[in-house]
Amino acid sequence: MDITAFQFPYKTSVVSRKQFDDHMTLYEGYIKMANLTDKTLATQPEYDTANASGGHYRGWKKTETYTINGIILHELYFQNLGSETTSPGKKMQSLTNKFYGGFDKWKEDFTACATSARGWCILAYEQRTASCRNILLDFHDVGQIATAFPLLILDMYEHAYFLDYGTDKASYITRFLENVPWDIVEKRANLLAF
Numbered sequence: 001m002d003i004t005a006f007q008f009p010y011k012t013s014v015v016s017r018k019q020f021d022d023h024m025t026l027y028e029g030y031i032k033m034a035n036l037t038d039k040t041l042a043t044q045p046e047y048d049t050a051n052a053s054g055g056h057y058r059g060w061k062k063t064e065t066y067t068i069n070g071i072i073l074h075e076l077y078f079q080n081l082g083s084e085t086t087s088p089g090k091k092m093q094s095l096t097n098k099f100y101g102g103f104d105k106w107k108e109d110f111t112a113c114a115t116s117a118r119g120w121c122i123l124a125y126e127q128r129t130a131s132c133r134n135i136l137l138d139f140h141d142v143g144q145i146a147t148a149f150p151l152l153i154l155d156m157y158e159h160a161y162f163l164d165y166g167t168d169k170a171s172y173i174t175r176f177l178e179n180v181p182w183d184i185v186e187k188r189a190n191l192l193a194f
């Protein structure tokens with residue numbers, strides 16, 4: 001069954017309409033490639049040549065995780081790209097107090113994590129260690145912790161901000177953090193039993 005793209009209306013004050021629309025085109029590209037990957041692996045897996053050095057099967061399996069993660073991370077990012085200043089909810093206040101010593105300290109660490117990332121910065125709840133962590137990913141499929149549940153996602157690929165901010169990534173991060181829809185983050189946190 002084909003993966004279908006969600007529609008995300010433009011309603012953010014973090015990036016311009018042009019930046020947002022171009023980003024959506026990239027997202028739809030991941031959907032197309034994920035569907036092509038599933039079809040290829042289902043109809044022409046070429047099991048007889050599978051090996052760890054490279055080739056057909058390995059290449060498509062690498063594309064599978066890259067595109068699926070690309071889809072999921074973008075959808076979570078588009079959902080938490082906000083348009084106004086709100087306040088973190090009870091659970092987020094509690095988590096940042098417990099694991100970072102306060103919301104402002106968490107924000108300082110998230111900003112450093114985003115500044116250092118080439119791909120994604122993710123605030124996640126890591127279920128094995130029962131801890132809240134800011135996680136740095138350089139690619140969709142490199143850096144994620146297997147049991148980390150994403151709560152807040154920031155796209156730090158240059159394609160996410162360069163049209164609007166150029167090399168001033170600090171302003172992009174600041175604007176993002178000033179417009180987080182904390183009700184959405186709180187709902188994600190409430191999906192977990194901790």
Ligand SMILES: [Fe+2]
Pocket residue numbers: 023026074155157159160
């Ligand atoms: Fe992106």
